[in-house]
Amino acid sequence: EDQVTQSPEALRLQEGESSSLNCSYTVSGLRGLFWYRQDPGKGPEFLFTLYSAGEEKEKERLKATLTKKESFLHITAPKPEDSATYLCAAGTSGTYKYIFGTGTRLKVLA
Amino acid sequence: DTGVSQNPRHKITKRGQNVTFRCDPISEHNRLYWYRQTLGQGPEFLTYFQNEAQLEKSRLLSDRFSAERPKGSFSTLEIQRTEQGDSAMYLCASSPATGTFYEQYFGPGTRLTVT
Numbered sequence: 001e002d003q004v005t006q007s008p009e010a011l012r013l014q015e016g017e018s019s020s021l022n023c024s025y026t027v028s029g030l031r032g033l034f035w036y037r038q039d040p041g042k043g044p045e046f047l048f049t050l051y052s053a054g055e056e057k058e059k060e061r062l063k064a065t066l067t068k069k070e071s072f073l074h075i076t077a078p079k080p081e082d083s084a085t086y087l088c089a090a091g092t093s094g095t096y097k098y099i100f101g102t103g104t105r106l107k108v109l110a
Numbered sequence: 111d112t113g114v115s116q117n118p119r120h121k122i123t124k125r126g127q128n129v130t131f132r133c134d135p136i137s138e139h140n141r142l143y144w145y146r147q148t149l150g151q152g153p154e155f156l157t158y159f160q161n162e163a164q165l166e167k168s169r170l171l172s173d174r175f176s177a178e179r180p181k182g183s184f185s186t187l188e189i190q191r192t193e194q195g196d197s198a199m200y201l202c203a204s205s206p207a208t209g210t211f212y213e214q215y216f217g218p219g220t221r222l223t224v225t
Binding site: 004031032034036041042043044045046049087089091095096097098099100101102103 | 114143145150151152153154155158160165166168201203211212213214215216217218219221
């Protein structure tokens with residue numbers, strides 16, 4: 001069965017303390033790996049799309065990378081406003097649906 | 111372009127009542143998705159429309175749930191005979207293209223509380 005697993009479930013960082021979030025996937029034919037940010041009470045906000053192993057995307061303090069089994073979201077020198085839940089999702093062959101992980105709740109302390 | 115909109119934002123209903131939610135996608139997007147999200151979980155796929163055609167529906171979706179997208183524009187999600195387990199955030203998302211997987215743009219969600 002197709003599955004997306006995120007770790008850690010929660011992460012507390014001091015402002016400026018860089019770290020990485022992990023998204024491992026077991027799917028039958030990856031068609032795209034997506035990262036979203038979700039603030040409490042709101043819908044997810046699109047961050048990145050990665051389509052093939054070795055691909056990297058960057059936006060401000062965030063950098064997403066993809067291997068054949070997992071994706072990482074690297075956060076460099078985070079600020080308190082980066083606090084949110086980060087979700088990853090996989091699009092797979094043979095279906096239109098996206099499979100989401102349960103997310104990593106990030107808290108950045110000033 | 112104001113993004114994806116959903117109405118109502120909040121709905122409180124009594125068990126056994128029917129509820130209907132509306133989603134207005136970004137105007138040029140022909141792909142529309144409905145998801146359900148409970149606290150601490152990621153969005154769970156419910157159904158997918160490409161234009162007006164409902165092309166995929168979750169096997170986990172009870173027959174109390176039905177969705178429509180007449181004329182390929184807005185969509186409605188109806189839950190009949192609501193149960194307390196239906197309490198969740200219902201999210202709608204739209205996507206710009208067919209043929210491959212593209213990023214989705216989510217609405218703010220409708221929070222359903224069944225008492």
